[in-house]
Amino acid sequence: DTAVSQTPKYLVTQMGNDKSIKCEQNLGHDTMYWYKQDSKKFLKIMFSYNNKELIINETVPNRFSPKSPDKAHLNLHINSLELGDSAVYFCASSLWVANEQFFGPGTRLTVL
């Protein structure tokens, strides 16, 4: 009965590789998000989709590309991984754009 799920939970990879993180929500929400939490625990929004449409695209390198195949899924693909990409990435969802956001368990990405 997981509300917002992410896979994988841990991801360890070499610099230069391409990787994807998947997110699914079963709450029937219309809006989904990707956040990055750095080593100091600072949380910053990266992207937001509402009904599969991109509505927030923060200043994020274009190596990061979100994809929303349907409103229950929002995946994050990262090309040419760099050391500075190491962080915890959280997916979240909300009923509509101004509502309370519910967070997934996070994916800890380590780039070596």
Added chain:
Amino acid sequence: ELKVEQNPLFLSMQEGKNYTIYCNYSTTSDRLYWYRQDPGKSLESLFVLLSNGAVKQEGRLMASLDTKARLSTLHITAAVHDLSATYFCAVGKETSGSRLTFGEGTQLTVNP
């Protein structure tokens, strides 16, 4: 640009004591959230505050919102060890769509 500041950033307190965490934000907002994060875990929604003067309580935690002062407080009453976690406030604005701006987080440690 909306800025959100929390203080203190680190708080070590004894069980049984009371304390308050402050969250200041720089521009008008129409919603404020408090989240809890345990080490290595996701963010758990604690409170949603939507109007000036809103006060919500859950157990030993009470949150309030003063939109005129652009200030929210999270008051801890008779702290217990189980409250040890990092607490984040997050501020949103309808004109910014779904964007939430998070504070830096307050790392609370409750000592026996």
